Amino acid sequence: MRYARLVLANLGRHKRRTFLTITSVALALFLFASLRTVVTTIGAYGQWGSARRLVTSNATGIVFVLPLAYANRLRALPGVEAVSWANWIGARYGDGKRFFANFAVDPESYLDMYPEMVLPPDQKEAFLRERTSAIVGVRLLDVFGWRLGQNVTLQGTIFPGDWTFTIRGVYTVSDPLINDDMLLFHHDFLDERIGRPGIAGWYVLRIVDPNQAAEVAKAVDDLFRNSSAPTKTGTEQQFNSTFATMWGNVGLLMNTIGLAVVFAILLVTANAMMMSARERTSEIAVLKTIGFPDRTLFGLVMVEAGLITLTGALIGLGGAKVLYRATNFNAAGFLPGFDVSPGTLVTGFGIALLLMLASGLVPAMQAARLPVIQALRRVI
Amino acid sequence: MKIPIIYNVRSVLQRPVSTALTALGVALVVAVFIGTLALANGFRAALARTGSERNALVLRRGADSELSSGLARETASIIAASPHVAVGTDGRPLVSPEVYVLIPLNRIADTSQVGNVVARGVSEQAWSVRANLEVLQGRRPESGRSEVCVGRRLVDRFPNMRVGDKLRFAGRDWDVVCHFSAGGSSFESEVWGENEQFMPVFRGQVFQSITFRLADPGAFEEAKRVLEGDRRVTVDVYRESAFYVQQSQLLDRILRILAILITGIMAVGAVFGAVNTMYAAVASRGPEIGVLLTLGFRPRSVLASFLAESAVIAVIGGLIGCVLALPVNGIVTSTTNWASFSEVAFSFRITPGLLLAGLVFAVVMGVVGGFFPARRAARQPVVEALRE
Numbered sequence: 001m002r003y004a005r006l007v008l009a010n011l012g013r014h015k016r017r018t019f020l021t022i023t024s025v026a027l028a029l030f031l032f033a034s035l036r037t038v039v040t041t042i043g044a045y046g047q048w049g050s051a052r053r054l055v056t057s058n059a060t061g062i063v064f065v066l067p068l069a070y071a072n073r074l075r076a077l078p079g080v081e082a083v084s085w086a087n088w089i090g091a092r093y094g095d096g097k098r099f100f101a102n103f104a105v106d107p108e109s110y111l112d113m114y115p116e117m118v119l120p121p122d123q124k125e126a127f128l129r130e131r132t133s134a135i136v137g138v139r140l141l142d143v144f145g146w147r148l149g150q151n152v153t154l155q156g157t158i159f160p161g162d163w164t165f166t167i168r169g170v171y172t173v174s175d176p177l178i179n180d181d182m183l184l185f186h187h188d189f190l191d192e193r194i195g196r197p198g199i200a201g202w203y204v205l206r207i208v209d210p211n212q213a214a215e216v217a218k219a220v221d222d223l224f225r226n227s228s229a230p231t232k233t234g235t236e237q238q239f240n241s242t243f244a245t246m247w248g249n250v251g252l253l254m255n256t257i258g259l260a261v262v263f264a265i266l267l268v269t270a271n272a273m274m275m276s277a278r279e280r281t282s283e284i285a286v287l288k289t290i291g292f293p294d295r296t297l298f299g300l301v302m303v304e305a306g307l308i309t310l311t312g313a314l315i316g317l318g319g320a321k322v323l324y325r326a327t328n329f330n331a332a333g334f335l336p337g338f339d340v341s342p343g344t345l346v347t348g349f350g351i352a353l354l355l356m357l358a359s360g361l362v363p364a365m366q367a368a369r370l371p372v373i374q375a376l377r378r379v380i
Numbered sequence: 381m382k383i384p385i386i387y388n389v390r391s392v393l394q395r396p397v398s399t400a401l402t403a404l405g406v407a408l409v410v411a412v413f414i415g416t417l418a419l420a421n422g423f424r425a426a427l428a429r430t431g432s433e434r435n436a437l438v439l440r441r442g443a444d445s446e447l448s449s450g451l452a453r454e455t456a457s458i459i460a461a462s463p464h465v466a467v468g469t470d471g472r473p474l475v476s477p478e479v480y481v482l483i484p485l486n487r488i489a490d491t492s493q494v495g496n497v498v499a500r501g502v503s504e505q506a507w508s509v510r511a512n513l514e515v516l517q518g519r520r521p522e523s524g525r526s527e528v529c530v531g532r533r534l535v536d537r538f539p540n541m542r543v544g545d546k547l548r549f550a551g552r553d554w555d556v557v558c559h560f561s562a563g564g565s566s567f568e569s570e571v572w573g574e575n576e577q578f579m580p581v582f583r584g585q586v587f588q589s590i591t592f593r594l595a596d597p598g599a600f601e602e603a604k605r606v607l608e609g610d611r612r613v614t615v616d617v618y619r620e621s622a623f624y625v626q627q628s629q630l631l632d633r634i635l636r637i638l639a640i641l642i643t644g645i646m647a648v649g650a651v652f653g654a655v656n657t658m659y660a661a662v663a664s665r666g667p668e669i670g671v672l673l674t675l676g677f678r679p680r681s682v683l684a685s686f687l688a689e690s691a692v693i694a695v696i697g698g699l700i701g702c703v704l705a706l707p708v709n710g711i712v713t714s715t716t717n718w719a720s721f722s723e724v725a726f727s728f729r730i731t732p733g734l735l736l737a738g739l740v741f742a743v744v745m746g747v748v749g750g751f752f753p754a755r756r757a758a759r760q761p762v763v764e765a766l767r768e
Contacts, residue, residue: 024650027645027649062721158447160440160614242493242494245490248713248715264405268656271656272656275656279664
């Protein structure tokens, strides 16, 4: 600590250079944190899912539907506690540029199935009572500037025509991985509008014992194996993980770019720091002459490098964390729960430490080993 | 008077390590710049090539993708009878009413994971309506049989895709009888069979889209107006090429924004690095600059000389970056096109224009990064510079 002023004075000598170096470290780590978070968010989504929920969909593919009549048979299966169902209707709002999920759901059982979606009791009541009403996520309300009680009209794509709903409730989520920009409305309303074909896009089952997930899933699929619409049942986590893999090689790509970015900026930063250290040869010689031991000089140079890289890391990583938290970023609904993870922060600081070693070690050793006479000759 | 370029060359050679590091930093930025844009390019090319200017595509009114559309047989007959549809050599109209569904297939790489692959049921005419189609191996599926033809990009990514294999989907076995290419378009990521075979096993008596060859490619607007105004059908008509470009817009925009954002931030970092390096270079060459000024070189020449030096380092970096990025050209990757929910395989595409853009980008980084240090060098008072 005795040398704090000396280190600060050194940093302040080329203020502009110090500023630039810190900024480029900060930028590199900001970018690193952002890219890494895309990967961890997709990964987290693929891992997410309640152990007590199973999803049953048509075995032929995600675009095929199941008969609504399956609901009662599913409910009667041993080990199944509750059943709900939903349909994807793929409607658009306005110019259709902002994509959002809109489902027709069986209101009561669906809200009961997902306690993670939190709705004030009076709004829930109003939603359940009114057949043409809908509830929307709090983010969606913001995005389109809707109000509670407003009528909104969506344009159907799968089911043509205009779909008008009254917003009777706004839900928040207790788990960030659940989208807070969906619109949910009454399945019965959909069924009636399209002439009562009695179809459900998929079923969600709550099972009594999470350890029996595999057995129950098999029982469901066996039940419908020889029907006109065979099913494929898996845990919610398996269902989500297929969605996560739909991103393809995005994760690998992000990681590769992230590494290249970090490496590129580290190169130029380390370079700049070494150059500025080299300029100080004569100064270090003077310090040695007045009695500074080699070890202290080594330490001083390392501390200076550490201050620069760690300040940069703090700004870059902290900035990423705060920025995404404050703006509630979720990539227009594609990456719910986008938040810089502690693991990413630790890795980021690890990189900063590596950078400190890479850029500080050579100049610090040079400083410690400097032959005084030779260096001083250049001074005089 | 200009300062000879050899002066810059020698001064660069004086500091080989730091020059190399700066150039390498620029190189990596340029490589990432080219790489990410090549990805966006490849994706766009795959979808842009999918449609032909000469074809029109019909969907149910309001449907925004083939997946959400549905058209009755009657609609197909009405459109086939339209005078705007070109007639083939055999006298039949060049029209293909198609069934379009997604089927889940296990991947080769990780069999616990599935990809959503497009299965397209086409008419016999589809092979002449669609441009650039070529059967690479085997023969076309015959009418009335459970046979499919597989796009060449699927072959290595999913099992049972070789000619002679049996592919199982929709509860039936299908004989794979051929592989086809389609000029690098997204059709190459699809499984094609006969529409009449696909209809009963999938969604019943509906088509998802109808594609036809225009009798007069110039009369698209006219055909669109007539068909959309026809009371018997409720359809939207698109030019096929424009439709597939529109289907790629969402992902294309995401990729491009990503590319610009990432390389933008990287570029700022690299420019800062270049500024730093050049400042250090200027600072350590104080007396040299003093001598140059004493010899009578104008401050302007000193400025130009330092700028040139920085730009040249950046260009070298840019060239290395291009070389680093080149190997990704042609690498096949895949992702989901969220607009149609289907998996599309495409390859990174590096074009000469992209390489040039990368080089220009490098020069800009060099000039911006060198400007302030160069100005400082040029403005140094002679006496002070010499004293150092």
